[in-house]
Amino acid sequence: MMTAIRTTCAYCGVGCGIRATVTGERTVEIAGDPDHPANRGRLCSKGTHLGETVGLEGRLLHPMIGAKRASWDKALDLVARKFKETIARHGPNSVAFYVSGQLLTEDYYVANKLMKGFIGSANIDTNSRLCMSSAVAGHIRGFGEDVVPATYDDLDVADLFVLVGSNTAWCHPIVYQRIRARCEAGAKLVVIDPRRTETAEEADLHLAIRPGSDVALMNGLLQHCRDAGALDEAWLAAHVAAPEDFWDQLGEGSDLWSVAKTCDVDAADLRRFYELFAATPRTVTLFSQGINQSTSGTDQVNAILNLHLATGRIGKPGAAPFSITGQPNAMGGREVGGLASTLAAHMDFGPEARARVQRFWAAPAIAEKPGLKAVDLFRAVGEGRIKALWVMATNPAVSMPDANRVREALAACPFVVVSDVIEKTDTGAFAHVRLPAAAWGEKDGTVTNSDRTISRQRALFPLPGEAMPDWWIVKEVARRMGWKNAFAYDRAADIWREHCRLSTYDNDGARLFALPGAAQGGNAAYDDMQPFRWGGDAMFADGRFPTDDGRARLVPVAQKPLPAPLEKWPLTLNSGRYRDQWHTMTRTGLAPKLARHRAEPLVEVHPRDGEQWDLADGGLARVATPQGESLYRVAFAEGQRRGELFVPIHWTDRTASGGRTGLLPRPLVDPHSGQPGFKRTPARIEAVSPRWRGFLLLNHDPAERPGCLWATRVAVPSGTLWELAGDGDLKSLEATLPKGERIEAEDRARGTRRIAIVASGRLAAALFVTETGELPPRDWLIAQLAAPDVAPTLLAGRAPGAAADRGPIVCVCFDIGLKTIAAAIRDQSLTDVAAIGAAIGAGTNCGSCRPALARILSEEKSHAA
Numbered sequence: 001m002m003t004a005i006r007t008t009c010a011y012c013g014v015g016c017g018i019r020a021t022v023t024g025e026r027t028v029e030i031a032g033d034p035d036h037p038a039n040r041g042r043l044c045s046k047g048t049h050l051g052e053t054v055g056l057e058g059r060l061l062h063p064m065i066g067a068k069r070a071s072w073d074k075a076l077d078l079v080a081r082k083f084k085e086t087i088a089r090h091g092p093n094s095v096a097f098y099v100s101g102q103l104l105t106e107d108y109y110v111a112n113k114l115m116k117g118f119i120g121s122a123n124i125d126t127n128s129r130l131c132m133s134s135a136v137a138g139h140i141r142g143f144g145e146d147v148v149p150a151t152y153d154d155l156d157v158a159d160l161f162v163l164v165g166s167n168t169a170w171c172h173p174i175v176y177q178r179i180r181a182r183c184e185a186g187a188k189l190v191v192i193d194p195r196r197t198e199t200a201e202e203a204d205l206h207l208a209i210r211p212g213s214d215v216a217l218m219n220g221l222l223q224h225c226r227d228a229g230a231l232d233e234a235w236l237a238a239h240v241a242a243p244e245d246f247w248d249q250l251g252e253g254s255d256l257w258s259v260a261k262t263c264d265v266d267a268a269d270l271r272r273f274y275e276l277f278a279a280t281p282r283t284v285t286l287f288s289q290g291i292n293q294s295t296s297g298t299d300q301v302n303a304i305l306n307l308h309l310a311t312g313r314i315g316k317p318g319a320a321p322f323s324i325t326g327q328p329n330a331m332g333g334r335e336v337g338g339l340a341s342t343l344a345a346h347m348d349f350g351p352e353a354r355a356r357v358q359r360f361w362a363a364p365a366i367a368e369k370p371g372l373k374a375v376d377l378f379r380a381v382g383e384g385r386i387k388a389l390w391v392m393a394t395n396p397a398v399s400m401p402d403a404n405r406v407r408e409a410l411a412a413c414p415f416v417v418v419s420d421v422i423e424k425t426d427t428g429a430f431a432h433v434r435l436p437a438a439a440w441g442e443k444d445g446t447v448t449n450s451d452r453t454i455s456r457q458r459a460l461f462p463l464p465g466e467a468m469p470d471w472w473i474v475k476e477v478a479r480r481m482g483w484k485n486a487f488a489y490d491r492a493a494d495i496w497r498e499h500c501r502l503s504t505y506d507n508d509g510a511r512l513f514a515l516p517g518a519a520q521g522g523n524a525a526y527d528d529m530q531p532f533r534w535g536g537d538a539m540f541a542d543g544r545f546p547t548d549d550g551r552a553r554l555v556p557v558a559q560k561p562l563p564a565p566l567e568k569w570p571l572t573l574n575s576g577r578y579r580d581q582w583h584t585m586t587r588t589g590l591a592p593k594l595a596r597h598r599a600e601p602l603v604e605v606h607p608r609d610g611e612q613w614d615l616a617d618g619g620l621a622r623v624a625t626p627q628g629e630s631l632y633r634v635a636f637a638e639g640q641r642r643g644e645l646f647v648p649i650h651w652t653d654r655t656a657s658g659g660r661t662g663l664l665p666r667p668l669v670d671p672h673s674g675q676p677g678f679k680r681t682p683a684r685i686e687a688v689s690p691r692w693r694g695f696l697l698l699n700h701d702p703a704e705r706p707g708c709l710w711a712t713r714v715a716v717p718s719g720t721l722w723e724l725a726g727d728g729d730l731k732s733l734e735a736t737l738p739k740g741e742r743i744e745a746e747d748r749a750r751g752t753r754r755i756a757i758v759a760s761g762r763l764a765a766a767l768f769v770t771e772t773g774e775l776p777p778r779d780w781l782i783a784q785l786a787a788p789d790v791a792p793t794l795l796a797g798r799a800p801g802a803a804a805d806r807g808p809i810v811c812v813c814f815d816i817g818l819k820t821i822a823a824a825i826r827d828q829s830l831t832d833v834a835a836i837g838a839a840i841g842a843g844t845n846c847g848s849c850r851p852a853l854a855r856i857l858s859e860e861k862s863h864a865a
């Protein structure tokens with residue numbers, strides 16, 4: 001019998017444990033690990049379908065110098081020589097690393113050590129800067145150290161959940177399921193989000209506040225708690241310090257009516273929230289990108305921390321502020337010091353810490369001050385101040401704000417190295433050297449999740465081609481730069497032990513981050529490591545904080561004025577994630593089932609705004625900001641506030657001709673954390689009306705995107721589907737069709753053409769376009785790619801007597817569409833989500849679609865009423 005390997009999910013910061021059973025050369029069965037404390041056996045749709053993403057399609061398997069394959073020795077020698085020459089000529093601050101929360105802690109540690117201790121610069125920053133660096137800055141201001149006080153166990157005993165700027169049902173589904181389970185036992189859920197997301201739809205109360213008004217909301221709540229006698233005066237007196245005028249400053253503009261006006265919410269709803277909060281000591285306030293990705297992100301974090309500190313809702317079961325991180329190892333990166341603003345192991349750049357770390361590393365040149373944060377780092381690349389850049393496991397040409405400027409910077413940089421698992425990425429196109437890195441399922445190391453639990457990620461497959469772990473690649477460059485002894489690691493466990501020793505080195509308890517026991521273990525102990533939470537289960541229970549006087553800090557924060565919409569840019573653009581996709585889709589984009597939930601990048605817009613701007617639901621629109629413009633498919637959404645747009649972050653030049661969201665936001669950052677404000681960009685929208693629309697189905701993944709106005713790649717079993725629209729003729733599209741027997745039909749009245757190519761007795765391609773007619777549902781044609789025979793009705797797009805259209809897929813685990821679910825609700829008089837599950841199975845596996853099922857139920861009920 002095959003033994004399951006215990007590892008962790010590749011995606012979000014929930015950090016779910018997985019039992020992976022390897023069933024073939026590159027095949028694996030994935031199951032939730034019932035013994036992992038983060039998920040207790042559950043997985044969401046992304047984790048469940050990890051097995052669909054472990055193939056070698058699109059992998060970078062060999063070092064490349066330019067377009068030519070090179071040996072590891074040649075590529076590493078070149079990287080080391082170029083970095084050394086640049087440093088010798090222009091100084092240590094002329095080079096930079098831009099790394100990722102996808103790296104394992106061991107990878108992060110080696111990269112940080114090389115840059116800060118040996119090159120002597122702190123120009124290493126991570127894409128976690130874009131995700132949660134405001135939480136880091138807020139924790140340091142409030143607690144004295146970047147420590148998350150909450151644990152997932154708090155979710156099981158809380159009586160009130162306040163979700164702020166977090167579509168938890170989509171972005172942290174297993175956390176959300178734990179919250180729902182507690183709500184079913186009577187706890188209340190309040191969601192604060194400008195959008196009515198699936199998370200908000202299930203809430204007891206949803207406050208759709210004006211974007212950027214969070215500080216006003218939280219300050220008003222703190223004032224209400226004070227007025228209602230809900231502050232914990234004894235805790236405050238014993239454990240918290242505040243500036244003398246803290247409460248005076250708070251009072252201004254914090255009355256209920258002023259706050260309701262600033263936040264643009266109903267005063268009665270606001271009062272309900274305030275009273276509920278004041279009356280519920282066991283409250284967990286969870287926050288993520290809606291709070292962090294703001295030019296006031298750190299103040300917003302501290303407004304939340306102030307509330308919990310002042311009401312004594314910290315260090316007690318079921319009571320804590322809880323920053324939930326986006327990436328699998330954002331927290332591990334914070335622990336090693338992978339942000340430009342921290343040195344290492346939760347130490348700053350003060351003289352004592354610098355001397356300590358330099359001593360520990362026996363380092364020749366410790367960084368003197370914080371380095372360039374992501375936005376400034378790429379600005380420095382563009383201005384020629386950074387002359388050699390190494391990008392590891394991330395895609396800044398897509399994900400950075402004002403991404404077109406980032407592309408210009410990369411194009412102008414004299415030397416760019418990209419280490420990645422994927423051969424063709426938007427960033428890789430700018431690289432002088434590309435280095436093949438190990439992917440999830442091949443890497444071995446540790447990750448830290450949102451609640452400080454450290455888990456092993458274990459290799460399932462041998463390293464393919466010449467791919468190597470990131471730590472190995474970095475240490476080989478370091479050794480070639482002349483630091484052989486300091487980077488003499490043979491295995492990830494060597495690095496782990498050094499990381500643990502640094503955490504306890506010269507640490508008398510002043511730094512809470514410490515891994516004392518872990519430093520002692522040998523290789524076998526590392527291999528067998530069980531998940532454990534550093535800092536214990538009751539952080540701050542003793543009321544002691546890692547500050548000079550042992551007290552936490554109330555940080556005065558004030559609501560910034562919210563500017564009125566601009567005449568030229570009358571709308572406000574927000575961006576975020578889809579339930580079943582991850583970052584730039586290099587992995588989830590391979591999984592056909594995950595593509596079913598949202599196949600194309602949508603711009604969600606309120607229907608009345610849609611009318612105002614002459615948009616058509618399902619049509620195309622161009623979203624423009626002062627930074628650039630991109631195309632999207634329009635989706636009317638009642639859950640959008642008027643005047644606001646929402647777009648996803650996942651699509652790239654590789655996967656679509658539109659939907660490239662990163663180029664739209666301004667490169668404006670929070671002054672404390674350097675985190676960009678992605679959530680509030682002045683924008684406008686206009687309809688785009690292509691002459692024709694259609695789709696191209698291929699039995700392979702073409703090297704190039706089809707050349708037309710709108711082309712979006714959708715992963716399907718046995719091939720690829722491109723959703724298309726355009727104005728020109730079809731010549732270039734026809735040129736993409738493979739050779740084979742051609743079957744064709746044309747309806748000139750509707751401007752419709754349908755072409756099928758049959759090769760070796762199977763459907764090899766189908767190109768369907770129309771100007772005014774209908775296009776068939778894609779499912780049946782997609783299935784024909786793998787059918788052993790050619791159906792005579794290919795050009796009809798459906799088999800005679802075929803099953804009815806299932807509609808968009810809602811439950812990806814069991815491939816169940818919206819129309820099937822709605823019909824079951826109507827025909828079988830189903831009244832709740834559990835009944836839908838019992839009747840047709842939807843929602844009974846990973847559970848990620850349960851909020852969607854609840855919404856469909858409610859829509860069917862309102863249709864019936």
Ligand code: SF4
Nearest residue numbers: 009011012016044047
């Ligand atoms: S919630 Fe989903 S994506 Fe996040 S770690 Fe768990 S299984 Fe992976």
